[in-house]
Amino acid sequence: MLKTRETRVEERKEEKRSEKRDRILRAAEAIFLDKGFHAASMNEIAEAANVSTPHLYNFYASKAALALAVQLKMGQETFDALKTAMSAGEKNPSCQSIFDSRRSSLMLTIAQSRDKRKD
Template identity: 40%
Template sequence: MPRAARRRQLLQAAHQVFVAHGFHGASMDEIAEVAEVSKPVLYQHFPGKRELYVALLDTHMDEFSSLLEAAINSTTDNKLRVTATIRAYYEYIARDSQGFRLIFESDLLNDREIGGRIEAFNAEFAGRIADVIAEDTNLAPAQALLMGRAMAGMAQVSARYWVDMADEVPMEEASDLVSRLAWRGIGRFPKES
């Protein structure tokens, strides 16, 4: 099997195991078993469980980053931009992969390196939202950043809560409710000419 294909196979197996058991409950033995490879093959690609987890985390954050970036850049109409950005959180969390659990529910959030990676990811997108807010209003950068964090947090927390009640409230309806709530708040800050 080509190296890139093998790596994808190992990351898929690791995803299954880490989502099911968390970092601490996962073992390289189980990951190798799920991937149907020997442990030496697994170790040829990843020196240890931590490196494998980081590679998987980076893969999921890159995927989610692409969705968020597309939403932020999808329009210059801020009401539609708010809706698209919040919808991106819901769409990512609604995926069957449960990759969001690695980003938002990791049992390594208190770990300096991994928690730092996740915080940098969250800060980057709160900053992107803040940039748009700052461009359109006369808010100071610190105020815009606070609003960006609040909006990203609202999207993330509500989508994570929604995933357990998806049978009761369809995704489109749930993300629309939260988008309307967010827009009622942020829409009160007028655009500067």
């Protein structure tokens, strides 16, 4: 089936949006790991991701929503790295990053922040 021009345009837009979302998540993870959840600001995450702060809010409504997306991304990376290591049957260097204590600390901080909002 041939794709229409409109379909190709929409696919390119979605690809660019996905790339931008990935860039935001990478920037947020780096800043959260470096500064911690509470000290990080949406402004500096936007700057690191090379997007405007209002545009960042088009992707994530709040810092908590962004932190949850980072937490999900880190969880998926952990799962993928462990799955790869287990299938290789040997110690995999890519697994070393998942044992960075700052990742665990950040995940706990995010979980605690979510629990406090429920109270």
